Amino acid sequence: MTDRKEFRDLAPPERAREAIDSLDLDPDPETVPLTDASGRVLAERIDAGLDVPGFDRASLDGYALRARDTFGADEADPARLGIVGAVHAGEEPDVEVGEGEAVEISTGAVMPPGADAMVMVEKTDEENDEVLVRTSVAPGDSVMLAGADVAAGERALGPGTRLTPREIGLLSALGVDEVPVRGTPRVGIISTGDELVRPGNGLHSERGQIYDVNSYTAASAVEEAGGEAVTYPHAGDDYGEMARLLTTAAEECDLVLSSGSTSASAVDVIYDVIEERGELLLHGVAVKPGKPMLIGRMSEGDDASAYVGLPGYPVSALTIFRTFVAPAIREAAGLPEPRTATVTGTMARRERYAEGRLRYMPVGLVTDADGETLVYPVDKGSGATTSLVEADGVVAVDPDTDYLAEGESVAVELFSPDVRPPSLFGVGEDDPLLSRLLDRLRNPRYLAVGSRQGLRRLRDGTPDVAVTAGPVEREVEAEPLGEWRREWGLVVPDGNPEAVVGLADLVDRDLRFVNRTTDSGLRTSLGNAAADLAEERGVDRREVVDAVDGFDLAVRAHESPARKVRAGQADAGLGLRATAETLGLGFVPLGDQRTVVHANPDRVGKERVADLAAALSDAGDLAAGLPGYDA
C-alpha cells in the first residue's frame, strides 16, 4: 500500500476554531451602486450629507397662510383669505404670502415665503378667489421643516449595518447612489480525486468514475454564508496541474477549500503547496467527522490566503463546513449568525454513544401532531449522498455522553438556515403513483426502504406514514389512509423475444433473472407466487427458487431490475407494468397488488397527514396514464 499520512494526534475542536480565527479571510471593502447594495454590509459610517426634506414642506393638501390670520376662526366664523397663487409638488413658489392672503398648496410642495403654517383642504371652502378657513392653526402646523426628518451632518447608519429595504430607503433619501460595503470573501474550491467527473460530462462507471459532489455542495454553502465561490477546473490525476491550480487559487482567493481526496498523492501535493507557500496549522480534529480536516495558510502578509481541507464524505464535509468554516466566512463578510440556523427538538428515541470524542451526529426532523419537533439519528455511513437530504442537521454530542434519552431536548444545528424540516415523513414501498402523490405535497420526505422496513419503522413510531404493497406479514397498529392497486409481473425485453409466459419459464428455462430485495412488497408477492408454483408441482419452495438463475440477485429500487433488462444484463426482472411501459419494455403480468398508505396513529391529527389523506381521495386522478394502475 502507498504510505499514508496518519492522523494520530487529533487537535481539540477549540484549537481548530483558534486556528481558523487566526486566518485572515477579510476581503477589501468595495463600492457598489445603491441598487446592488441590498443584503450587503456597510463598510463605514454614513452621515447625512443634506437635510431631508431640503425645504419647509407641506404635509397635506390645503392652503399655506400666516397662522395669526386664522386666530379665532371656527366653523361658524371662518377666516376669509385672498388666494394669491398655487404651489404644487416639484415647483418653486412664485408667490409670497402677505397678511390676509393664502396660497393653494399640494402635499410635498415648498412652503411659499411669508407663510408659517398651513390648513388642510378639508377644513376650508373656496368662494370665488377666497378661501374660508374654518379652524385656527398654529405656526408650524402641517409643515415639515427642512432637516426635520434627517439633518445634514447627522449620523445616519453605522459601519457593519446590514442593508435591508429600510436602510436602502434611508440611503436613497440621502441621495446616496454608491455605497461603501464590506467585500465578499472569495473562496476558491479545488476538486481533487482521480475518479471525480463534473456534472454535464459523461460518466465511465466501469472505471469507477462518480460525479463530483463536494465542490458543488461547498460552492452553494459558501454563497449561503456570504462568500463568493470560485470553482477551479478539475485537475484529475495530474498533480503538477493540481499544484498549479492551488497556487493560483491561493493568489486569487481569501480562502481555498478542498475536500478529502481518496488519493494519498493528492494530499501530498496539498501539503507541499501549503508548506512551500505558508504553513500547516492543524491536521485532524478530535470531532467525528473531523479527522481528515486540514487548516493552513497558503501565503503571508497582505495577499494571505487561508486553506481548509474538508472531509470527503458529503455529510461530513457539510458538517465541518457549517461548524468551522461558515462562521469564519460570515465574520469576514460582516454578516451575523443566522437566527434560523438552530432548532430545538426532542429525541424520538434513545440513542447510544461511546465515541470518546465530540460527535456531530446527523439527524432528521419530524413534527408530531402537537407541532413538537422530534429528532432522530440518520446514519447511512459509507458516504451516501442521500444522507445529505435525509438529514436536516447535526446534534453535537459530547465525548462523555453515553446516550441521549428518548424525550431528551437537543439543539439541532441545521445544515443551512434555509433547511425546513419536512412537512410529512413517509417510509416504505417505492411506487410511481406515490411519487405523483408526493409531488402534490409541499416539502415531504419519503424514504423508499420497502414495505417491510417501512412497517418496522412505523412501529418504532418515527414516521408519519408507511406505504406497503402486497401481502403484509406483520401486524402494526396503523390507520389506513387510502389505497390503490398495481399490476406486477416480469419485465422482459421489448417484444418479449424469449416468449416468457410466467414464473415457470424462469424455473424451467435458462433465463437470467433480476429480483428485488426482501424488503420490497414485490419480492413478497413473487415469493408467494413461487410457493404456489411449488405446491402445484408438489415440490419444496426452495427447489423452485433455486432453479431461478438470479433469484438471489436482489436490487434495491423499483426500476432497477427493468433497467438491467433494458441494458441486456438480464432476460427478465421483477417489476411493474407501469415501469415496463415507461422504459419501453415488454411485460408478463403475474398479479395485482394492494398498495396501502398507513398512518401512524399518533399522527392522524397532524395537518399534513390530513392533507395527504385529502390528496389520496384523488388517487383515481393520479392513476391516470399509469398503465396497470387502478384507484
Add this chain to the structure above:
Amino acid sequence: MTDRKEFRDLAPPERAREAIDSLDLDPDPETVPLTDASGRVLAERIDAGLDVPGFDRASLDGYALRARDTFGADEADPARLGIVGAVHAGEEPDVEVGEGEAVEISTGAVMPPGADAMVMVEKTDEENDEVLVRTSVAPGDSVMLAGADVAAGERALGPGTRLTPREIGLLSALGVDEVPVRGTPRVGIISTGDELVRPGNGLHSERGQIYDVNSYTAASAVEEAGGEAVTYPHAGDDYGEMARLLTTAAEECDLVLSSGSTSASAVDVIYDVIEERGELLLHGVAVKPGKPMLIGRMSEGDDASAYVGLPGYPVSALTIFRTFVAPAIREAAGLPEPRTATVTGTMARRERYAEGRLRYMPVGLVTDADGETLVYPVDKGSGATTSLVEADGVVAVDPDTDYLAEGESVAVELFSPDVRPPSLFGVGEDDPLLSRLLDRLRNPRYLAVGSRQGLRRLRDGTPDVAVTAGPVEREVEAEPLGEWRREWGLVVPDGNPEAVVGLADLVDRDLRFVNRTTDSGLRTSLGNAAADLAEERGVDRREVVDAVDGFDLAVRAHESPARKVRAGQADAGLGLRATAETLGLGFVPLGDQRTVVHANPDRVGKERVADLAAALSDAGDLAAGLPGYDA
C-alpha cells in the same frame, strides 16, 4: 383644488388578499446551470437518471477478495491470499479475483470481477506477494453496491423543493448540470411624482425636489421576497410618458408597483392605463395605512400583469408591501414564508387606540437585561424616512382593540426577515465623539432627540442609555457610564469677518444668528450664558434674547446652524468647535460642556450596555483629532 378621487368605501383586508390572490404573478419556469441553482425552487420532480454509485464500490482501503476464502480466519490463523493486482479510484480493474486470490483496492475504487467482499487494510499484513487476512468477512462486507445510494428511476427531489447546499449536492451526484426551476417573478417599479429625483442626480430643494425613496425600498423588498426588480426610468411630470412606461412595464413584468403619487393627475394616468388594459379590482383598504392602496389587472390572459399601488409614505409603503405584496411574490416564486419574519415581545408601555380599523402600528424593539424583547410604538408621522430605520416592524392591532396594555405579549411582523433588533438603544444629544463610539458597537440604535428628550425617555424606561450635554435640569435615576468634555460657542464664517467676540455681539449688533431647539444641551448652555449676560447688565433675560436676531430660529441637528453659516444664511450659529473645524468655519468659544452617558438602571446588567461602558473607557482615544474635546 383639482378634483380628487376619494376613497370612501374601503375594502376589508380579506378582500384585498382575495384580490391579490386572484392575480396571476406566476412566471414561466426556466432552466439554470447547477452552479446558479442555489436558493431556487425546483419546478418539477427530479428522478434519478442513474445509479449512485454506478458500480460496486470499495468503501475502504484494503483488499478485494472472495468472502468464503476468509471463513475461519482470525488473528492467530490468518487466511493467506495471493495478491494478483491493484485497483485505484478512477481506474477500470484489469484483473479478476480467483479462488485464494486478493486484489489491493483503494477507497472508492471499482470492485474487480470475482470479488464479493473486501477486508480493510488494518486487518491485514502484506508478506511478499501475499496478504495475510486476520479476520473473516461476509459477502458484501465494505462494498457499496451499485445503486445502493440512489437507484436509477427513484424519486430524488420533488417539485417545490428549495435548493440548499444539500440538494445541490444530491443533484450533482446524479450528474444533473441544468436544473428546471421556478421562474423569478419580474416586478416593474414605476416612480411617479413630479418632485422625485433619483439618487446620484442633483437636487433642487428650492423647487421642492426630494430623492425617490419608495422605488429603492420597493426594489430591495421585491428582491428579498424572491422577485426580480425592474426599475423603470422616472417619468417626471410627462403623463404621456408615464402612460407609455406603465404599458411597457405591464408587457414586460408579472407585477407592476408604484407608490402613492402626491399628484392627482398621475393617479388619473394610472387609472386610465389600468382601465384600458384590464380592470381595477380594489381601491382603498380598511387598514391603516392602506387607504391609498390600489389593486388591478393591467392585461388579460397569458401575458397578464398585475398592478398594485402602494401608499406614498415610506413606512406605509413597506408595511403594505410586507403584508399584501410580499406573500404573493413569494408564492409565485415558490418560496415559503420566512421563519424569521415574526418575533414575539411584550409592550414596553401602554398604548391607546381607537382607530376603528385594522392598524399596522410601526414599532421598535429593544432587549432588556434578561434578553426579553420589549416593543414600543414609533410614530413620527408626516412620512419621515427615518421612521424606516427607527421602526423594526409592525404590530397588527384589531379595529376593536381599545388599548395594548404594558406587558402585553404582541407579535411583531418585521419589515424584513433580515431585520435585527438593535443590540443597544440610546437616545439624547447628538455628538461627534458619540458617533465614533457608536461605530464601535454592533448594530446600535441611537436617536438624536436632544438631552432633555433623552432624559425624559430614559425616565419612561424604554431606552438602554441616554446622553446629555451641559447642565441637566431634571433628576432622573440613572447610572453614569462615562463622560467627556466638549467646547461649544458660536460658529462664524471662516476668518470671523464680523469679528464676533462673544454673545454680546449678537445682542448689540445687527447679526443674523441660528439657534438649536430647546431639547438640545447646547441651547440650555446658551440660555444660561444669556441669563448671565442679563444679570451682568442688570436687565431681564428676555430682553437679552429678544435682542438676538434669530434666537428663536431653532434647528434640530448639531451641524445645522453651522451649515446655515457656511451657506451664507447667517452670521453666527450655535455649535461645537469640532463642527466649525470640520466644516472649515471660524469659532468663538463660549464654554465647555460635560457630556455624560447615563444607563437605564434596569439595563446595567445587559451585555451590550457593559460593552458600551468598556468602549467608553477608550473615550480618550475616541477624542483624538476632535478639536475641543477632552476625555
